[in-house]
Amino acid sequence: MISLFIQFFTKCIVTIVIMSLTQTTQALSLPKEWDIHKAFLENSSDIHKNTVIIQTPTELYGPKGRFEGIDFLKFLAQKNISIENMDLITFIAVDGYKVSIPLSYIKKYSPILAFKQVGARAGKWDTVWFDNAKVQGGPYYLIWTQGEAVPISYWPYAIVKFSLQNYSEIYGKSAPPFSASNKVKAGFEIFQTTCAPCHSVNLQGGDKGPEMNVPKNFTEYLSEDFIKNYVKSPLSYRANSRMLSLAHLSPENMEDLLLYLNEMKKHKVCKSQEDCATKLKEARK
Numbered sequence: 001m002i003s004l005f006i007q008f009f010t011k012c013i014v015t016i017v018i019m020s021l022t023q024t025t026q027a028l029s030l031p032k033e034w035d036i037h038k039a040f041l042e043n044s045s046d047i048h049k050n051t052v053i054i055q056t057p058t059e060l061y062g063p064k065g066r067f068e069g070i071d072f073l074k075f076l077a078q079k080n081i082s083i084e085n086m087d088l089i090t091f092i093a094v095d096g097y098k099v100s101i102p103l104s105y106i107k108k109y110s111p112i113l114a115f116k117q118v119g120a121r122a123g124k125w126d127t128v129w130f131d132n133a134k135v136q137g138g139p140y141y142l143i144w145t146q147g148e149a150v151p152i153s154y155w156p157y158a159i160v161k162f163s164l165q166n167y168s169e170i171y172g173k174s175a176p177p178f179s180a181s182n183k184v185k186a187g188f189e190i191f192q193t194t195c196a197p198c199h200s201v202n203l204q205g206g207d208k209g210p211e212m213n214v215p216k217n218f219t220e221y222l223s224e225d226f227i228k229n230y231v232k233s234p235l236s237y238r239a240n241s242r243m244l245s246l247a248h249l250s251p252e253n254m255e256d257l258l259l260y261l262n263e264m265k266k267h268k269v270c271k272s273q274e275d276c277a278t279k280l281k282e283a284r285k
């Protein structure tokens with residue numbers, strides 16, 4: 001029950017984030033889409049040579065147990081699918097549900113793409129309850145050897161396709177340039193997941209809170225200490241603050257976020273009040 005709730009909650013958050021993004025940015029584009037099954041069928045002997053067996057943690061909303069799979073990065077390499085210059089991978093499930101995972105995370109923790117449940121007949125998977133319906137766990141499922149340390153939303157199951165993106169293709173002008181450091185990108189990921197539902201950068205994002213970059217960047221008129229403390233406890237500054245307290249962010253998260261904000265100073269979409277007013281009108285059309 002609790003895990004179902006978490007699952008629902010995670011999906012809601014993802015949906016809210018995506019909804020708020022698509023309001024001010026172009027619809028999420030998914031270039032370079034691959035059908036996993038097609039890729040598996042070609043040279044399937046290479047895949048079977050590299051099969052590993054992996055056990056999932058027991059506390060999981062997806063299928064549980066032992067699975068046969070292949071190291072996902074090895075699989076991409078075998079298929080000559082290059083992840084150079086890409087920031088994000090989006091897995092797409094049978095029902096169209098999408099989960100995006102930073103490629104930096106995939107490279108660091110090297111997940112397994114499971115294609116068979118151990119002991120089950122080929123093509124047969126345990127079913128999982130989702131949205132009051134039973135769904136098949138397969139045909140493909142992403143499993144992490146790091147177990148529960150990996151966020152619950154990063155265990156997509158029933159997946160059939162994936163696509164690769166870089167941030168600017170999805171998030172437009174709020175994305176740092178591809179050449180930005182990993183710390184800046186980590187900061188951007190925090191902005192996207194935690195701030196963008198309410199705040200915009202370069203006019204991309206939510207509009208419940210103030211814009212963070214144009215015409216002036218937060219770091220040009222607020223001290224870094226103020227930003228760090230405000231995020232933790234807005235109500236300790238303003239009795240009527242409508243901002244959520246985001247005390248769960250670590251000092252490192254905040255440092256990365258500030259690096260991202262500082263980087264975006266160099267990439268403003270508009271620099272004057274007039275220029276920004278025009279851009280804003282265009283963005284809201």
Ligand code: HEC
Binds near residue numbers: 231
């Ligand atoms: C639920 C919506 C919401 C979220 C999420 C949110 N904010 Fe805010 N934020 C606001 C609103 C609304 C304000 C305007 C002042 C207020 O109500 O506190 C604000 C104000 C601020 C201010 C003060 C700006 C000023 O000039 O006074 C800072 C700094 C800030 N937000 C940073 C952040 C950061 C960084 C994040 C993400 C880690 C974030 N906020 C996430 C809604 C949000």
